[in-house]
Amino acid sequence: MSDNVLIANDDWVEVSPSVKVSGPSHKYFLAGVVSNRPEIDPEDIRIEDDNKRIWVKRRNDQQEDRVFTITYGVNAHGADYFVNKKVIVRKG
Secondary structure, rough: OOEEEEEOOOOOOOOOOOOOOOOOOEEEHHHHEOOOOOOHHHEEEEEEEEOOOOEEEOOOOOOOOEEEEEEEEEEOOOOEEEEEEEEEOOOO
């Protein structure tokens, strides 16, 4: 998967990836959103509309890139499978 790269500017940006599953019995779910700075995740991550829309704050006052990892799970035939999507916020 390719990464999305954003420049920090303190705005909120929607980063909800599209999820496609095949098969009528396969269900997907948002397993979580975390960053490499989890101590401020509660301030910088919003999840809305029953886990369908994900927003992150484009804030980065650190030297290193801020990386958000969005994890989705899919339940297929009784087993869970997971996929990650990364969003990178560069220091502005």
